[in-house]
Amino acid sequence: MLKNKGKELLFVQWLLLSFVLLSCINHAHAGVTSAFVRHEWPSVDIPLDNEAFAVPKGYNAPQQVHITQGDYDGKAIIISWVTTDKPGSNQVRYGMSDGKYDFTAEGTVQNYTFYNYKSGYIHQCLIGGLEYDTKYYYEIGDVNSARKFWFQTPPKIDPDVPYKFGIIGDLGQTFNSLSTIQHYMETGAQTVLFVGDLSYADRYEYHDVGVRWDSWGRFIEQSAAYQPWIWSAGNHEIEYMPHMGEIIPFRNYLHRYPTPYLSTKSSSPLWYAVRRASAHIIVLSSYSPFVKYTPQWRWLAKELKRVDRDKTPWLIVLMHVPMYNSNDAHFMEGESMRVVFESWFCHYKVDIVFAGHVHAYERSYRVSNIHYNISSGSPFPAPDKSAPIYITVGDGGNQEGLAQRFKDPQPDYSAFREASYGHSTLEIKNRTHAIYHWNRNDDGKRVPTDSFVLHNQYWGQSRRRRKLKKNHLHSVVKNLPRSERL
Structure with a gap:
C-alpha cells in the first residue's frame, strides 16, 4: 500500500515538474x-x-450622456450630459426600478468657449452612497424631453x-x-x-x-x-x-x-x-x-x-x-x-x-x-x-x-x-x-x-504550485492508513 502511494507521489511530482517545463517553453518561443x-x-x-x-x-433634450466611477471604491457614479438651448434641469432622478425614482441628486452646470465655439450647458452630477452589485435606473432632463438610462454598480470589493x-x-x-x-x-x-x-x-x-x-x-x-x-x-x-x-x-x-x-x-x-x-x-x-x-x-x-x-x-x-x-x-x-x-x-x-x-x-x-x-x-x-x-x-x-x-x-x-x-x-x-x-x-x-x-503577479505561479502540491500531499497522507503515515 505504502509502495503504491509512493508511486502516486512521484507521479504528482512529475506532473508538477512537467507543468513548470511547459510553462518555460511557452515563454521561450519567438514572437x-x-x-x-x-x-x-x-x-x-x-x-x-x-x-x-x-x-x-x-426641445433641449439631454445628449452626450456618459458616466464614470465617482469615488475610490465604486459606490459612487458621475453622470455627465449636455443641453444645447438652455441649462434646463440639473437633477438626476434615480432608483432601483424602471420608472420609479425614489432618489434625486442635484448636479452642477457650466459652459465654456474654445476660439469662437461656445459649448452647450455641461451638467455633471455626483451620486454617492450606492449599493454594490445593483442595477440603477436614472432619468435626466425636463419632463417633456426627459431621457432614461441605467447602470450596474460593481460587486463589493473582494479578492475573488x-x-x-x-x-x-x-x-x-x-x-x-x-x-x-x-x-x-x-x-x-x-x-x-x-x-x-x-x-x-x-x-x-x-x-x-x-x-x-x-x-x-x-x-x-x-x-x-x-x-x-x-x-x-x-x-x-x-x-x-x-x-x-x-x-x-x-x-x-x-x-x-x-x-x-x-x-x-x-x-x-x-x-x-x-x-x-x-x-x-x-x-x-x-x-x-x-x-x-x-x-x-x-x-x-x-x-x-x-x-x-x-x-x-x-x-x-x-x-x-x-x-x-x-x-x-x-x-x-x-x-x-x-x-x-x-x-x-x-x-x-x-x-x-x-x-x-x-x-x-x-x-x-x-x-x-x-x-x-x-x-x-x-x-x-x-x-x-x-x-x-x-x-x-x-x-x-x-x-x-x-x-x-x-x-x-x-x-x-x-x-x-x-x-x-x-x-x-x-x-x-x-x-x-x-x-x-x-x-x-x-x-x-x-x-x-x-x-x-x-x-496574477502577487498570487503568483510559484505560490500556487506550492499550495497545490501541499494540498495534494496533505490529501494523499490523510487517506493513508495510520500505520502507513510517515
Missing part, C-alpha cells in the same frame, strides 16, 4: 508578427448628418470576485471606430478602460473643434451612458493651438470628462486611481510632468503603497504612450516614463500595463530593463518574472489610420503584434487567474485573435 492586413473602411470621419451622431428628439473589463484606445469617430464600439458591446464587459485619444477633434480647426467634440459625445453614448468609462488622456486631448489663441492644455477634455481624482488625493484630474471589484486601477498622464518630485511622481509613490493585494489582487496601470513598442510609429516615445516608473512596476508586481498611442496592437512578454544604468548592466530588456505584461491597444479606429510599419526583426520582448483595428477584454476569474482577449474587428464581426491566461 509573432501577424500578416493580416485590414481593408474594410477608409480612415475618414463619419459625416455629421449620419445617424451615428443623431441628436435626441425633444469576477469582473470583466474592456480596453479601448485611440478611438476617434470613423466607421472603423463605430465597428470597435459595436463589437465591444457584444463582449459582455462591464467597464471600459480607455487609454487616451478620444475624439480626434484636434484634427479640425476653429469652430469645428468643438463641433467634433459634441459629435463624439453623442457617438459613444450608446455605451458610455450605461457603463463607466475610466478615462485617461492622450496627446490629442492637449489641443495646444496658439494660432487660434488656445494655449491652455486639455481644455475641452477637462470640461467634458470628469474623473474621481480627489478621492485618491491627486492634485490633477489627469492622474488618479479607482478600485473596482478585485482590481486596483491606476491612471497616469504621459503628457504631464512625471519625473522625480513632480506632483504626479509623488502621488504615484503614495498610491502604490496604498494598494492592498489581499483585497484587490489585480494591479492594472493605464497610460497613453507605451513603454515597450516595436512599431516605427512613436518608437521610444515612452522611454522617459519607463526609466522613471518601470522599477516601481516591477517592485510592486503590476500585473498588466495598457497603453495606446500607436495605431496597432502589440503584446509583450514579461520583461524589464531596470538593470542598465549607462555605465553597467545589459542595455537590452531581459525576461523578468516580476515585470508586468505591456499591451498596446491604440487601434480603436481613428482617422489617422493604422501604423503598419513594425521593426524587423521582431524584438525579443514582443510576443504578438498586428496592424489592425480592434479592442481588448480582460475577464478576471478570481485572485489568481484572468483571461485576456484581443479582438480584431474584421468584415463586420468580432474575431478573437490574441489570447492568453494571465497569472
Whole structure:
C-alpha cells in the first residue's frame, strides 16, 4: 500500500515538474508578427448628418450622456450630459426600478468657449452612497424631453470576485471606430478602460473643434451612458493651438470628462486611481510632468503603497504612450516614463500595463530593463518574472489610420503584434487567474485573435504550485492508513 502511494507521489511530482517545463517553453518561443492586413473602411470621419451622431428628439433634450466611477471604491457614479438651448434641469432622478425614482441628486452646470465655439450647458452630477452589485435606473432632463438610462454598480470589493473589463484606445469617430464600439458591446464587459485619444477633434480647426467634440459625445453614448468609462488622456486631448489663441492644455477634455481624482488625493484630474471589484486601477498622464518630485511622481509613490493585494489582487496601470513598442510609429516615445516608473512596476508586481498611442496592437512578454544604468548592466530588456505584461491597444479606429510599419526583426520582448483595428477584454476569474482577449474587428464581426491566461503577479505561479502540491500531499497522507503515515 505504502509502495503504491509512493508511486502516486512521484507521479504528482512529475506532473508538477512537467507543468513548470511547459510553462518555460511557452515563454521561450519567438514572437509573432501577424500578416493580416485590414481593408474594410477608409480612415475618414463619419459625416455629421449620419445617424451615428443623431441628436435626441425633444426641445433641449439631454445628449452626450456618459458616466464614470465617482469615488475610490465604486459606490459612487458621475453622470455627465449636455443641453444645447438652455441649462434646463440639473437633477438626476434615480432608483432601483424602471420608472420609479425614489432618489434625486442635484448636479452642477457650466459652459465654456474654445476660439469662437461656445459649448452647450455641461451638467455633471455626483451620486454617492450606492449599493454594490445593483442595477440603477436614472432619468435626466425636463419632463417633456426627459431621457432614461441605467447602470450596474460593481460587486463589493473582494479578492475573488469576477469582473470583466474592456480596453479601448485611440478611438476617434470613423466607421472603423463605430465597428470597435459595436463589437465591444457584444463582449459582455462591464467597464471600459480607455487609454487616451478620444475624439480626434484636434484634427479640425476653429469652430469645428468643438463641433467634433459634441459629435463624439453623442457617438459613444450608446455605451458610455450605461457603463463607466475610466478615462485617461492622450496627446490629442492637449489641443495646444496658439494660432487660434488656445494655449491652455486639455481644455475641452477637462470640461467634458470628469474623473474621481480627489478621492485618491491627486492634485490633477489627469492622474488618479479607482478600485473596482478585485482590481486596483491606476491612471497616469504621459503628457504631464512625471519625473522625480513632480506632483504626479509623488502621488504615484503614495498610491502604490496604498494598494492592498489581499483585497484587490489585480494591479492594472493605464497610460497613453507605451513603454515597450516595436512599431516605427512613436518608437521610444515612452522611454522617459519607463526609466522613471518601470522599477516601481516591477517592485510592486503590476500585473498588466495598457497603453495606446500607436495605431496597432502589440503584446509583450514579461520583461524589464531596470538593470542598465549607462555605465553597467545589459542595455537590452531581459525576461523578468516580476515585470508586468505591456499591451498596446491604440487601434480603436481613428482617422489617422493604422501604423503598419513594425521593426524587423521582431524584438525579443514582443510576443504578438498586428496592424489592425480592434479592442481588448480582460475577464478576471478570481485572485489568481484572468483571461485576456484581443479582438480584431474584421468584415463586420468580432474575431478573437490574441489570447492568453494571465497569472496574477502577487498570487503568483510559484505560490500556487506550492499550495497545490501541499494540498495534494496533505490529501494523499490523510487517506493513508495510520500505520502507513510517515
